Amino acid sequence: MNIHPDRLAETFLPSLPPCYIISGDETLLVNEAADAIRSAAKQQGFIEREVFYAKEKDFDWSPVLQALNSMSLFSEKKIIEIHSSKSNLSADDFLQYWQRPNADMVVLVLVEKLDKSTLKTKWFTALEKISQFVQIWPLDGAQLNRWLSQRAKRQGLQLDNRCIQILQERTEGNLLASAQELEKLQLLFGNDAITPEKLLDAISDSTRYDIFKLAEPLLIGNARNALKILSGLLEEGTAETMILWALTKELRILDSASEALSQGQQVSGALTRQGVWDKRQPAYQQALKRLNRKSIYQLLRAAQQIDLSIKGLGPKNSTVALERLCLAFAGNGAG
Numbered sequence: 053m054n055i056h057p058d059r060l061a062e063t064f065l066p067s068l069p070p071c072y073i074i075s076g077d078e079t080l081l082v083n084e085a086a087d088a089i090r091s092a093a094k095q096q097g098f099i100e101r102e103v104f105y106a107k108e109k110d111f112d113w114s115p116v117l118q119a120l121n122s123m124s125l126f127s128e129k130k131i132i133e134i135h136s137s138k139s140n141l142s143a144d145d146f147l148q149y150w151q152r153p154n155a156d157m158v159v160l161v162l163v164e165k166l167d168k169s170t171l172k173t174k175w176f177t178a179l180e181k182i183s184q185f186v187q188i189w190p191l192d193g194a195q196l197n198r199w200l201s202q203r204a205k206r207q208g209l210q211l212d213n214r215c216i217q218i219l220q221e222r223t224e225g226n227l228l229a230s231a232q233e234l235e236k237l238q239l240l241f242g243n244d245a246i247t248p249e250k251l252l253d254a255i256s257d258s259t260r261y262d263i264f265k266l267a268e269p270l271l272i273g274n275a276r277n278a279l280k281i282l283s284g285l286l287e288e289g290t291a292e293t294m295i296l297w298a299l300t301k302e303l304r305i306l307d308s309a310s311e312a313l314s315q316g317q318q319v320s321g322a323l324t325r326q327g328v329w330d331k332r333q334p335a336y337q338q339a340l341k342r343l344n345r346k347s348i349y350q351l352l353r354a355a356q357q358i359d360l361s362i363k364g365l366g367p368k369n370s371t372v373a374l375e376r377l378c379l380a381f382a383g384n385g386a387g
Contacts, residue, residue: 054185057085063184064092071150071159073179075166076188079327080227085186086162090131093158098129103315106136113145120149120157129156135321136163142175150182191227196220200230207238210245218251228327232301239293263290263298266378270302271335273342275382282378292362292370299377300355303348309336310345342383351380 055063063069072089076082090101104116119132140146141163161179166187170176191199197216204211211219223229237246240254263285269277285295305326312322319340323333343351358373360366 053180053183054187057081057186057188060085060088060184060186061092064096068093068096068098068158069182069184070153070155070157071161071179071183072186073161073163073183074186074188075163077165078188078190078227079325080231081188082162083325085188086133086160089158089160090133093131093160096129098131098158100128100130101133102130103133103312103317104135105317105321106134106140107321109139111136111140111143113143117145117149120154120159129158131158131160133160134162136161138163138166138170141179142173147175147178150178153182190225192225196225196227199227200234203231204234204237207234208243209234209237209241210243211237211251212248214248215246215251218248236294236297239297240291263294266295266298267302268335270299270378270381271339273338273383275379278378278382279375282374286371292374293359295374296355296358296362299374299381300352303352303355303381306336306339306343307345307348307352309340310343310348313340314345343381347380351377354380 063072068089074082074085074089102119104119106113106116116132116134119130141161161183166176197220200216200219201211204216219230219233223233237251237254241250266278266281266285269275269281282295286292305323305328308326309319309322313319319337320333323336324330328336354373354377357366357368358370358377361368361370361373
């Protein structure tokens, strides 16, 4: 059955269907739909999760089928996540599984955008009969405007139509960039009304460039350059909440990529799903060689403490704490 992403929650009760297929090239919307399904599955007792990448030509489905037909040691229900190319989903072994699916499994398939001809194939017709098919389309024009307005409202932001239009123009329809800008605005203004003048100042090209410029030396381990940029940002009056937001965003990307690595997945695929462009991936790969999951977790904990300090709820000097976090991120000192 074809289901619109906005109505995805309607498929969660009374119980999850045996399979979900999410198709599309809009990374943010695909990830958020997948997150919603994972969360619903966990709430219904599908505690374990296994991830497979079926994008290579002549992919061997044996490990997937073994996972689908096996029970866990503690008899917990499981969600099987498959990142696949459309060509591999036509495999007979995989299609035959659906004649007698395992009731203790929910399968989540993520695949590129499927064209009209693919939607008419026998293999897709067979899968659609037992699946909820979530088709993600790019947003433009009025759709993008409505998406921005709804997302801003959910975050408690007070943005009028002029602000929404400015934000849409500045991010050029990039949903990931739009979501990041809304996060920054929430940090800066909370529930206060935001005028177009305040908005333009907050998302000015120079400020945005300088903040994101801090990430590169941190990722490649250049502590001296990172501290130099941090000092410049503070001297210019850049809000500490903005700087911390940028640092935390990079750490969360690394945390997700590190988790994927621990499960034997390819780091490039994990970074792509987080919206990291190919040309920026080498810097993240350098950081992942230097930082393990434990150290990334410690850095995220340190960032939480800095957030409290910025708000006046922690004992540390927030500026000094930001410097220490940058040093630890770059691999020189403790957070």
